[in-house]
Amino acid sequence: MRGLLFLVLIFLFQNLDGQSISKELLFARHLLIKKNYEEATYVLSSLKHLPALTSIQRDSVHYFLGNIYYNQKKLAISITHFDSVSTLSERMKAEAIFFSSFSHAYLKKLNMAERQMTNYTPTDSVEQRLRLLELSGIYLLQRNLKKFDSLKALITSTNFITSQQEKDLQAQYVKITEQPKKSPWMAVTLSTLIPGAGKFYAGQKGQGVYTFLISAVLGLQAWEGYRKDGPSSVRFIAYSSLFTSLYIGTIWGSAFAVKVRRDQLNETINDQILFDMHIPLRTVFH
Amino acid sequence: MIKFYLICIFLCAPFFIKAQTKLADSLFTAGQYLQARVEYERLLYLGLSSPNELLLKKSYCLKAQQQYEEAYHTLQRADFFKGSDSLQFKLYYESALNAYLSGKYDLCLNKIQEEYYYLPQIHSPFLELLEIMTLNQQQNISEANEKYNEFVIRHHLSTSSPYTAKKFRKLKNPERAESMSHLLPGVGQLYAGFPGRGITSLAIQAGLVTFAGVSFLNGYYFSGAFTGVGLFYMFNNGGARHAHYLAEKKNREIITKLNNEIKKIASEVIK
Structure with a gap:
């Protein structure tokens, strides 16, 4: 009977104290569900280095930490934890691999993402x-x-x-x-002929019109200075310098605008692809 | 005999709950707020103690860590109709305070109104003070003034009202400052209480108009139109927007000073 009492007391102590590892893991899971990420990270980090941790429990710690950092959008550290989940825990491992691969893709480490998916059975x-x-x-x-x-x-x-x-x-x-393939050389040629036309061609229509108007305004003032005061007048030199700077800048900017526009389009497409990759992951695993 | 053992076991339970709560409280006292938060959450998870009290204590930890919004959300997990009146009051007050500190003035006023409605028997100068300061922050000066007058009467204060002081009497109207600067360059800045910037703005715009006029008179029509008038137009618009911003900035300064004055006066009551 005394033995029974001792066992019951030990059980009660553990139950109230919540110090046993599996109970701590359940507690961490509860914190994760309640989105108390800071508290959950603290609990899991203190468990992480316990020598008494079994392999499955260690996997759970990494799996939970991976999820927490993933939800906090700290993808690099999330990958480290997801990748630490061993193959012992099949379901956890599957989720960890999928999310790790997606995080790699999000961080533009596409070769790593591809390798993880190709190696996974x-x-x-x-x-x-x-x-x-x-x-x-x-x-x-x-x-x-x-x-x-x-x-x-x-x-x-x-x-x-x-x-x-x-x-x-x-x-x-x-x-x-x-996707339209626009040439930076074409943009340069157009802007050389009509200031701003290259930007218009690149797809930045508003900027193209604006640049044309500003160039026209400066050009007209330079012409006025030349006509009234001659080529050595301060007025002509000031306005023509401004016009020339803008003209050269516009030519260079037009070539750059093609690249910027292309990058913008690619970024939009990539965002949509990542979104489409993410939705089923959430449906299946969460 | 078994009965005796069972009694022993059940008597042990409150001891462990107390020990756990004590541990969390001692962590809070030692300034280990994150650890204390974990222990309060553990008690909540185990369901061993009053959740309202635990959530209140957890909110204290978060407040100490200046995570006011998080503290507010933690308090909203509590059941505001459970527990003693004083505990309920603390939940309302802390919710309002954390909402105020996180800049959510509407939520702060909501919590204060709820407290007035559900706990009319409790009158706290802290809550009244918070209401006045929140109304000030919302730039509702007339209502804040009324509340302040009620506060003064209720607590028998003899000091003069800060609302009668010239510097606090009226806030600047940002729209008016903007319109003024459109019509008369620099005047909006002067109205907002920044004479140096007003004079600079006026000088630049006057210079541009003069340049435009002189250019037109000498036959430089393009220079007059584009450099003179064009730049004047840009500076005029920019100056007006700047006047709007300066009026808002001045209002924030006035409210901070006003709330500091009110805090000073109210400290007499709270002492």
């Missing part, structure tokens, strides 16, 4: 679809259209979890292939 059909979708997204982000095409045959848009995103990725593929 899915355990069921849902994971298989998800893997295909993630790989398609990564190939589009890499602008590796050949590899994307090779996956096209495997994507049949029959799974409700990924079908919408698969269609969206196809649409992004079309956008990439039909």
Whole structure:
């Protein structure tokens, strides 16, 4: 009877004190669900270095920390924890790999993201679809259209979890292939002929018109100074200098505008691809 | 015999709860706020103590760490209708205070109104003071003045009202400052209480108009129109927007000074 009492007391002590590792993990999970990230990180960090931690428990610690940092958008540190989850915990590992790969893609480490997805063997059909979708997204982000095409045959848009995103990725593929290819040299030539025309051609129409008007205003004043006071007048020198600076700047800016516009378009497409890669991950794992 | 052991076990439980609460409280006293927050959350998770009290204590930790918004949200997890009147009052007061400190003045006033409605028996100078300061922050000076007068009467204060002082009497109207600077360059800045900037703005714009006039008279029509008039137009618009910004800045300064005055006066009551 005394032994029983001792056991009950130990159980009660542990229950109230909450010091046992598995209970601490449950507590950390509760904090994570309640979005008390700072508190959860503190609890998990104090557990992380305990020698008594079993492999599965260690995996749970890394898995929770990975999730916390992911939710806080601290992706680099989130990857470290997701990658520390061992293969012992199958379901946790699957989620960790998918989120780690997505985080790599988000951080523009596309080769790492691709490697993680290619090396991963899915355990069921849902994971298989998800893997295909993630790989398609990564190939589009890499602008590796050949590899994307090779996956096209495997994507049949029959799974409700990924079908919408698969269609969206196809649409992004079309956008990439039909993206207008504008030449910086053309922009330079146009701006040399008519100030601002190169920017207009690059797609920055407002800036093109604005630059043309400012150039015209300065040019007219320089002409006026030349006409009334001659080429050595202060008025002419001041306005013509301003005009020349703007003219040269516009030519250089036009070439740059083509690159900026292209980057902007690519950024928009990439954001949409990442969005489409993220939605099914949340649906499947959260 | 078994009965005896069971009694022992159940008597032990309150001891452990107390020990756990004591641990959290001692961490808070030692300034280890994050650890204290964890322990309060643990008690909440285990459901061993009054949640309202624990949430209040957790909010104290967050307030000490200047995480006012988080403290406000933590308090909103509490059941405001449970517990003693004094505990309920603390929940309302701390919610209002944290809302004030995080700049959410509407939420602060809401909590104060709720307290007045649900706990009419409790009158606290702290809450009244917070209401006056919040109304000031919302630039609702007339209502703040009324509340201040009620506060003075209720607490038998004899000091003169800061609202009668010339510097606090009227706030600047940013729209008016903007319109004034459009019509008469620099006047909006003067009205906002920045004479140096007003004079500079006036000098620049007057110079541009003069340049435009002289250019036109000498037949430099393009220079007069584009440099003189064009730049005048730009400076006029920019100056007007600047006057709007300066009036808002002045108002913030006035309110900070006014609230400091009120705090000084109210400290007599709170002492």
